[in-house]
Amino acid sequence: MTSPVAETTDFTRDVLGRYICNGFDEAVASAGVRRFDTIVVGGGAFGAVVAQHLLYRDQQRAHRILVLEAGPFVLPEHVQNLPMLGLNVPDPVLTDPGPRCEVWGLPWISDIPGGTIGLACCLGGRSIYWGGWSPRLLTEETPSPPWPSAALVDLNGGYIKDAADQLGASAANEFVFGPLQNTLRQLLFEAAPAIADLIPLAELPDYPAVPVNPDRDLLLDLLGLPRDTPNPPGDGDLRNLLKVEAPLAVQSHAPLPGSFAMNKFSAAPLILEAARAAWAESVGNDADRRLMVVPRWHVTRLDAIRSNNLWHIGAIETNQGVLPVPPSGRVVLAMATIENTRMALASFASLGMPNYGQIGSNFQVHMRSNLTIRVPKAAFQGLAAAVGLQAAALFLKGRHSGNGAARHFHFQITASGLQGLNTDAEAKLYKLIPDVDTVDAFRAMTEDHVVIAIRGVAEMDARNPSSTIRLAEDRDEFGVPRAFVTVKPTSGDLATWDACDAAANEVAKALACGVDFDVVAFNRDGLGTTYHEGGTLAMGDSPETSVTNADTRFHFVDNLFATGPALFPTTGSANPMLTGVALARRLAEHLI
Amino acid sequence: MENDGLTCVVTVHGIGLQRPPDDKANVAGYADELHTKLRPLLGPSLGEDPQRPNGGPVYVQSEYPSLSKDTEKGLERIGNWDASRSVVKGAALTQAGASIAHVALVYSGDEEHVADPLAGAVIALLGIQGVLHYATPEGLTEAFGNNLRGLFHRKTPAASKAQADAAKAAGAQPLTSLVDHVGGYVARNVLRERVRVFVRDAVIRLAAREDVKTIVLNTHSNGTVIVFDVMPRIWPEQARKLGLYLTAGTPLRKYVHLLSWGNEVANWPDVKWINYYDIDDPVGDQLQPPLDVRITGDADMGGSGLFVAYAPADRKPTVVDQLVSNVDANRDSHDYWGNPEFCKLLADQIRSA
Numbered sequence: 028m029t030s031p032v033a034e035t036t037d038f039t040r041d042v043l044g045r046y047i048c049n050g051f052d053e054a055v056a057s058a059g060v061r062r063f064d065t066i067v068v069g070g071g072a073f074g075a076v077v078a079q080h081l082l083y084r085d086q087q088r089a090h091r092i093l094v095l096e097a098g099p100f101v102l103p104e105h106v107q108n109l110p111m112l113g114l115n116v117p118d119p120v121l122t123d124p125g126p127r128c129e130v131w132g133l134p135w136i137s138d139i140p141g142g143t144i145g146l147a148c149c150l151g152g153r154s155i156y157w158g159g160w161s162p163r164l165l166t167e168e169t170p171s172p173p174w175p176s177a178a179l180v181d182l183n184g185g186y187i188k189d190a191a192d193q194l195g196a197s198a199a200n201e202f203v204f205g206p207l208q209n210t211l212r213q214l215l216f217e218a219a220p221a222i223a224d225l226i227p228l229a230e231l232p233d234y235p236a237v238p239v240n241p242d243r244d245l246l247l248d249l250l251g252l253p254r255d256t257p258n259p260p261g262d263g264d265l266r267n268l269l270k271v272e273a274p275l276a277v278q279s280h281a282p283l284p285g286s287f288a289m290n291k292f293s294a295a296p297l298i299l300e301a302a303r304a305a306w307a308e309s310v311g312n313d314a315d316r317r318l319m320v321v322p323r324w325h326v327t328r329l330d331a332i333r334s335n336n337l338w339h340i341g342a343i344e345t346n347q348g349v350l351p352v353p354p355s356g357r358v359v360l361a362m363a364t365i366e367n368t369r370m371a372l373a374s375f376a377s378l379g380m381p382n383y384g385q386i387g388s389n390f391q392v393h394m395r396s397n398l399t400i401r402v403p404k405a406a407f408q409g410l411a412a413a414v415g416l417q418a419a420a421l422f423l424k425g426r427h428s429g430n431g432a433a434r435h436f437h438f439q440i441t442a443s444g445l446q447g448l449n450t451d452a453e454a455k456l457y458k459l460i461p462d463v464d465t466v467d468a469f470r471a472m473t474e475d476h477v478v479i480a481i482r483g484v485a486e487m488d489a490r491n492p493s494s495t496i497r498l499a500e501d502r503d504e505f506g507v508p509r510a511f512v513t514v515k516p517t518s519g520d521l522a523t524w525d526a527c528d529a530a531a532n533e534v535a536k537a538l539a540c541g542v543d544f545d546v547v548a549f550n551r552d553g554l555g556t557t558y559h560e561g562g563t564l565a566m567g568d569s570p571e572t573s574v575t576n577a578d579t580r581f582h583f584v585d586n587l588f589a590t591g592p593a594l595f596p597t598t599g600s601a602n603p604m605l606t607g608v609a610l611a612r613r614l615a616e617h618l619i
Numbered sequence: 620m621e622n623d624g625l626t627c628v629v630t631v632h633g634i635g636l637q638r639p640p641d642d643k644a645n646v647a648g649y650a651d652e653l654h655t656k657l658r659p660l661l662g663p664s665l666g667e668d669p670q671r672p673n674g675g676p677v678y679v680q681s682e683y684p685s686l687s688k689d690t691e692k693g694l695e696r697i698g699n700w701d702a703s704r705s706v707v708k709g710a711a712l713t714q715a716g717a718s719i720a721h722v723a724l725v726y727s728g729d730e731e732h733v734a735d736p737l738a739g740a741v742i743a744l745l746g747i748q749g750v751l752h753y754a755t756p757e758g759l760t761e762a763f764g765n766n767l768r769g770l771f772h773r774k775t776p777a778a779s780k781a782q783a784d785a786a787k788a789a790g791a792q793p794l795t796s797l798v799d800h801v802g803g804y805v806a807r808n809v810l811r812e813r814v815r816v817f818v819r820d821a822v823i824r825l826a827a828r829e830d831v832k833t834i835v836l837n838t839h840s841n842g843t844v845i846v847f848d849v850m851p852r853i854w855p856e857q858a859r860k861l862g863l864y865l866t867a868g869t870p871l872r873k874y875v876h877l878l879s880w881g882n883e884v885a886n887w888p889d890v891k892w893i894n895y896y897d898i899d900d901p902v903g904d905q906l907q908p909p910l911d912v913r914i915t916g917d918a919d920m921g922g923s924g925l926f927v928a929y930a931p932a933d934r935k936p937t938v939v940d941q942l943v944s945n946v947d948a949n950r951d952s953h954d955y956w957g958n959p960e961f962c963k964l965l966a967d968q969i970r971s972a
Contacts, residue, residue, distance in 0.1 A: 328852075330819070330852070330854070332700050332704065333694075333700075334699060334700050334704075339700075341823075341854065347885065347886070348851075348855070348885070348886040349855055349858075349886060351854055351855060351856060354704035373808075373812065376808075376809045376812050376813065376816075377690065377809070377812055377813030377816045378816070379689060379690060498808055498809060499808075500806060500808055505883070506882070506883050508808035
């Protein structure tokens with residue numbers, strides 16, 4: 028029985044938990060009065076976006092939404108908005124050693140060398156820890172087919188832009204700015220044309236903040252350059268210069284007069300706000316509450332009933348009982364790629380669904396390398412006057428052609444330097460450096476040196492039969508088969524990875540301005556460590572080659588939808604959050 | 620018995636009985652003999668399948684037609700969900716006037732159609748792996764202790780005619796049956812889920828028929844385990860129609876202690892459960908006394924029961940054990956459905972459901 032009031036622990040009073048969440052008994056009791064129309068399985072990044080957007084866009088208040096999250100409610104913010112908390116991402120492991128870093132678990136098994144990291148089993152999920160990089164997929168990374176043209180039209184017609192706004196990724200130079208940023212940006216802009224396999228900046232789409240016909244002053248503002256800059260570049264060069272800006276999901280400025288900035292994006296504040304809005308609207312009456320968020324409710328299977336050649340989810344099996352889905356109800360899978368796929372594989376294993384073999388195929392992750400260098404500060408003209416802690420975050424996109432196919436990669440470049448030793452650099456770094464897992468590298472900086480981390484992220488081939496998610500013979504604690512995850516790079520993948528690393532070397536040389544530099548570290552991350560799993564519930568127009576349709580609904584299940592990068596037919600090299608959020612917002616509007 | 624709806628007896632077989640009828644070839648299905656024994660006990664209340672020339676139970680097969688791998692066609696005998704997705708409509712289960720329908724599930728017919736030594740070996744290895752993975756020393760000790768008496772008990776003629784015919788038709792020996800079914804069910808996730816989903820779907824569809832008032836689950840041997848596993852997965856609205864769960868010769872105790880089974884019972888429906896066991900049956904066990912009492916044989920030591928620890932919720936599986944004696948000149952200790960005494964008890968329970 029859920030406590031009706033906030034409970035008190037040895038240290039805290041759980042006001043946030045009680046105000047945001049509901050218990051199983053409360054949800055079931057209220058469903059007896061008014062059933063839930065949309066059940067979102069998973070309260071991570073994409074589940075939260077779907078739930079929040081559906082709540083707010085439902086002007087008629089016709090829909091009741093239930094979010095089921097397997098983990099607890101732990102943090103209300105991205106970890107980097109809570110500096111020095113020390114709650115980081117654990118290292119990859121081969122088998123699940125039990126909960127790590129409070130919330131991380133590994134529900135699947137794999138033969139990936141070095142293992143994988145797993146899931147953050149909590150409200151907000153991995154979005155509480157993510158790096159924040161939000162580049163958009165290029166048109167050439169989203170060929171149609173396999174991408175359904177209807178989905179691409181919608182994404183490019185506004186959903187990507189809206190998602191960038193929601194993430195805080197549409198504004199340039201507001202989070203990271205200053206002399207170091209401007210200096211390194213100019214160096215990359217000048218060096219990029221000569222670096223093999225980098226896509227010419229003119230071919231790339233404009234930075235999200237750039238309107239169709241940008242005003243010259245606006246371009247200068249976005250670049251953080253004074254409007255009276257001497258010998259300013261032409262408009263085209265200014266637009267291309269902006270394309271080197273990092274698309275980071277950080278909102279540092281107040282979006283509206285009198286409002287607070289949300290800082291680094293995570294899904295937790297979204298669902299918190301939506302849950303409170305629903306509570307306020309209901310005046311405390313659970314049955315009138317249009318959104319309920321129930322943590323620690325573990326969905327084990329979806330029960331599908333068949334009518335002719337179409338199935339319908341009639342109930343959801345959970346660790347706390349069976350939850351009926353009303354005849355007109357919809358279910359949204361939002362548990363991240365591998366668990367979404369496992370749920371579909373386990374639930375539909377025996378049903379004879381025509382495209383069952385498609386589920387779990389087309390598995391893709393990203394290949395990732397990290398090159399960290401240390402450059403004497405004296406190499407950079409214009410930094411002499413820089414004071415305090417300096418940071419930079421920049422972006423480049425590449426394409427490597429081989430074996431008759433073009434594969435993409437990009438660089439996430441972060442840099443930091445000190446001017447003077449009397450700063451609390453350590454604490455600030457934790458907030459300034461976008462990727463939490465590269466913060467350590469920056470401890471190598473000194474008053475006289477700038478540290479630059481060049482992280483290469485490269486795509487893998489789609490439709491690689493050697494990369495799959497299947498059901499293992501092992502079972503989890505709820506008796507459900509675990510997912511077995513395997514990834515085998517093709518020769519083309521490895522060639523792309525090599526090309527990406529070679530380009531990273533050239534980028535490093537360009538950023539070092541021709542002087543000698545130290546290589547602090549170089550490594551290739553394990554294949555399962557990027558969180559960028561995708562492709563296994565791919566959208567498509569044909570059920571013979573895809574799992575879900577252009578509306579992200581399972582082809583053969585009339586009320587089951589999916590979210591997240593599992594939907595991507597091809598993943599490209601772009602980090603999946605932006606496209607995933609765009610698809611989630613689109614799904615929410617479709618469900619209304 | 621009120622006549623405002625059918626009491627539907629759902630019979631679920633164990634290993635070696637997975638035979639559907641072939642009325643054209645005059646071959647009986649596995650539950651025909653049981654149905655014949657129930658006729659005089661239940662009288663005209665017991666319905667006959669209107670679609671079979673000589674009546675008998677309604678057979679619902681997990682694979683129909685045989686070798687088709689099509690589950691839906693078999694389930695369609697029960698009916699299909701209507702457009703509202705809340706009611707199942709289908710052909711009559713009995714002739715007019717009857718108040719008891721008898722539905723026999725055939726859930727595992729397709730494993731034995733083709734002899735495949737390699738697949739058998741793989742299944743055997745997986746079964747052994749499953750035992751090694753899940754078994755506990757305590758469970759192994761308990762199983763040996765329990766079953767020594769049964770193993771050394773006097774041998775009786777093999778089985779009822781239906782059992783012997785079915786085993787012969789399947790070409791199954793006890794060891795291969797054990798490997799195929801128990802090993803497969805325990806260690807092969809997809810196979811286990813296929814069987815469970817079929818049984819769950821059948822029960823839910825029957826309960827969603829407007830002409831069905833109460834469901835009696837009549838299960839035997841390994842079929843008791845499957846229904847036990849499915850029980851928490853019955854949808855709440857349909858679970859309200861579960862009136863009685865009868866287990867005969869259940870190996871559930873061995874599953875719990877050898878194979879770490881029974882930990883998915885938190886959502887147990889409100890259903891009366893009676894377990895029939897023969898003290899000489901090496902497969903079946905009584906369930907209510909806790910493990911230690913079973914070993915010492917002292918039933919007065921008390922205890923809270925086998926499944927209580929797995930069910931933290933208020934509603935727990937509560938089972939009542941009832942002793943029967945199956946053995947005579949023509950029956951072995953595991954042949955419950957061939958035992959007139961058991962059939963009389965079964966008929967009494969069906970009437971009172």
